[in-house]
Amino acid sequence: MVERDRTNAVLHEYYVGDATLDEALSVVCDAAIDEVGPAVMAGISMTVDGRIGTYIFTHPEVEEVDRPQYDTGDGPCVQAFRTGRTVVVESTVQPTRFPAFAATAVAHGLLSVVSLPMIAGGDVVGALNLYATTERAFSPPLVVVGERFASQAAYLLANVRAYWDSRLLSENLAQAMASRAAIEQAKGIIVSATGVTPEEAFERLVEQSQHENVKVRDLAGQIVRRAVRSRLEPGGDAPPGSPTDDLQ
Amino acid sequence: MPDPGASDEAMASLSAQLVSDNSIHATLVRVSELARLGVGRSVEVGVTLVVDGVTDTLVFTDPAISDIDRAQYEAGDGPGLAAIREGEPVLVDSTIASRRFRTFCRAAVSHGVGSVASFPLVADEAPIGSVNHYAPSEAAFEPATIEAAERFAHQASILVANAQAYWDARSRSEHLRRAMDSRATIEQAKGIIMARTGCDDEGAFDLLRQQSQAENRKLREVAEGIVRRAVRTSRSPDRLG
Numbered sequence: 001m002v003e004r005d006r007t008n009a010v011l012h013e014y015y016v017g018d019a020t021l022d023e024a025l026s027v028v029c030d031a032a033i034d035e036v037g038p039a040v041m042a043g044i045s046m047t048v049d050g051r052i053g054t055y056i057f058t059h060p061e062v063e064e065v066d067r068p069q070y071d072t073g074d075g076p077c078v079q080a081f082r083t084g085r086t087v088v089v090e091s092t093v094q095p096t097r098f099p100a101f102a103a104t105a106v107a108h109g110l111l112s113v114v115s116l117p118m119i120a121g122g123d124v125v126g127a128l129n130l131y132a133t134t135e136r137a138f139s140p141p142l143v144v145v146g147e148r149f150a151s152q153a154a155y156l157l158a159n160v161r162a163y164w165d166s167r168l169l170s171e172n173l174a175q176a177m178a179s180r181a182a183i184e185q186a187k188g189i190i191v192s193a194t195g196v197t198p199e200e201a202f203e204r205l206v207e208q209s210q211h212e213n214v215k216v217r218d219l220a221g222q223i224v225r226r227a228v229r230s231r232l233e234p235g236g237d238a239p240p241g242s243p244t245d246d247l248q
Numbered sequence: 249m250p251d252p253g254a255s256d257e258a259m260a261s262l263s264a265q266l267v268s269d270n271s272i273h274a275t276l277v278r279v280s281e282l283a284r285l286g287v288g289r290s291v292e293v294g295v296t297l298v299v300d301g302v303t304d305t306l307v308f309t310d311p312a313i314s315d316i317d318r319a320q321y322e323a324g325d326g327p328g329l330a331a332i333r334e335g336e337p338v339l340v341d342s343t344i345a346s347r348r349f350r351t352f353c354r355a356a357v358s359h360g361v362g363s364v365a366s367f368p369l370v371a372d373e374a375p376i377g378s379v380n381h382y383a384p385s386e387a388a389f390e391p392a393t394i395e396a397a398e399r400f401a402h403q404a405s406i407l408v409a410n411a412q413a414y415w416d417a418r419s420r421s422e423h424l425r426r427a428m429d430s431r432a433t434i435e436q437a438k439g440i441i442m443a444r445t446g447c448d449d450e451g452a453f454d455l456l457r458q459q460s461q462a463e464n465r466k467l468r469e470v471a472e473g474i475v476r477r478a479v480r481t482s483r484s485p486d487r488l489g
Contacts, residue, residue: 188439
């Protein structure tokens with residue numbers, strides 16, 4: 001009953017901003033081991049920046065066992081993630097498929113595996129992978145328990161991820177806004193000197209940044225500083241365009 | 249007697265909502281529908297939220313609720329407000345006999361509501377609103393119903409708080425994006441002024457603002473004019489080839 005309450009709290013009583021996605025999913029992995037008895041290790045497969053991998057795990061071995069399948073596409077986690085269906089490996093000692101994955105698992109003493117799809121709003125958002133030290137550890141009733149847990153955890157993953165994506169976007173935009181000011185000012189300086197449109201001015205900025213192997217942001221800063229300085233120098237009524245001569 | 253199956257189903261549905269799929273309003277509508285599903289169809293439900301210090305009943309399953317709740321906001325007291333203030337469920341067993349919330353109860357009676365139960369929505373130990381149940385008969389809320397509704401409100405609090413957090417972050421991004429667009433032109437105009445006068449960032453902005461005030465035009469419009477003229481006047485065929 002205590003464990004049931006704990007599982008409920010983990011899956012249903014989370015605030016999206018309280019912990020990062022990694023922290024929230026680590027707690028989910030721990031709770032999955034509590035919930036599905038024979039499991040001793042757990043991991044979550046998901047995509048990060050378009051690449052699928054086991055990004056969350058209770059033990060480093062999980063990541064080691066899982067890793068090869070992401071290159072070969074041959075393994076329970078990848079399959080569960082791609083098909084949205086549960087994959088049970090009853091025995092890694094006598095595997096009927098995924099021989100390479102099974103061999104690595106045996107080497108780490110993990111003799112049976114179940115990969116449970118995490119589906120939220122009709123989309124597969126991840127796979128929850130559970131590992132046991134005995135063969136045939138995951139009976140059909142246990143798999144059903146695991147599937148229910150995984151589908152609830154899927155909503156947590158989707159909601160926490162949506163929140164952090166939004167939050168990071170707004171933080172990145174705020175940062176971009178600061179460096180953007182210098183870039184827009186540099187565009188104005190180039191417009192003033194050459195009469196090109198702001199769009200053309202930006203192209204020149206990018207070309208020069210590639211040519212000199214300097215970041216656009218840094219180059220823009222240099223142009224702005226030079227424009228201000230050239231006018232401040234004694235008798236500094238420099239001819240128009242001089243601050244950006246190197247752009248022409 | 250509440251149907252335990254319906255109540256469990258309502259709870260499970262609350263946990264299976266994607267905050268990004270629906271607006272805050274749509275999420276509240278879903279909460280009101282599920283609350284009603286959980287306690288039985290004869291009960292009508294309103295969801296009240298405190299937004300920027302203003303308490304209002306934002307969604308309801310029956311328009312009469314809007315009228316009844318207006319009475320409690322005008323009087324400054326009623327079960328929904330009390331639940332938010334106290335952080336505890338507030339029960340009005342009989343709107344006819346109750347000595348509490350007289351203005352609210354008169355409005356409730358006039359709309360045929362016999363009893364009311366309000367449950368606070370609490371996030372991070374702070375009240376964010378309430379889920380309010382309105383039943384036609386007196387003494388409609390049994391202990392088992394109240395307990396189920398309390399559990400539901402607890403779960404709904406988390407969903408509403410998560411939806412609010414998500415949409416806050418989203419609207420911050422959209423606001424920044426819009427600000428960035430109008431900022432670009434202003435920064436370009438500043439650059440042109442800097443190139444011409446040699447003044448720095450702040451000096452260029454001061455000149456821009458002075459012109460905006462002198463001409464009584466928006467900063468952005470003045471900036472657009474400066475950029476447009478600079479493109480036209482400096483453009484010379486031999487330079488651009």
